[in-house]
Amino acid sequence: MARATGSHKAGPETPIGHHRKQQRAPPCGRFLLRRRHRAQFTKFLVDTPHYIIAMEACASAHHWGREAQAAGHEVRLVPAAYVKPFVKRHKGDAVDAEAISEAALRPSMRYVPVKTPDQQSQAMLFRTPEMFVRQRAQTINALRAHLAEFGIVLRLRIRNPETFRREVEEKAVALPGLASSLVQR
16 A cells, blocks of 8 residues: 655745645555644654655755655655646645655656755855855846946956945946945945
């Protein structure tokens, strides 16, 4: 008897949508839908017999995957792109949890392995600098666009942030008071 549960996680204050399917023989099945807060979900993991716990591979999935593995469950993290075909109606926690449960029971489904804290730390080490570079480029482009609205055109490809800052300060003198104070920050 295969027992699977699909869980959809949301924000920190939002309950976890939890869909359980107990399959005796295809296509028969019993469905149970519950919404549990994080403490209740942790208790559920500890108190229930071993399940296949399936989650969408997104924020906090690796944490919950480790929690479920520590409680003796089999964890399957399903990529979001692979869950989408199983969503039957408009998005919602319950609908997503059911789709995750369905996707996890497919024999040909590929899963994301649960990462250890060290592996997650290493991923952060590589992703964070890239994120800062992208954010810097977005900020510079937004500032360049805002200044262009006032007729101030900045050179493209200013590689040195200090040079860019000096050029903005020189040209910001022509801006109205509020815009000038925003740019000076």
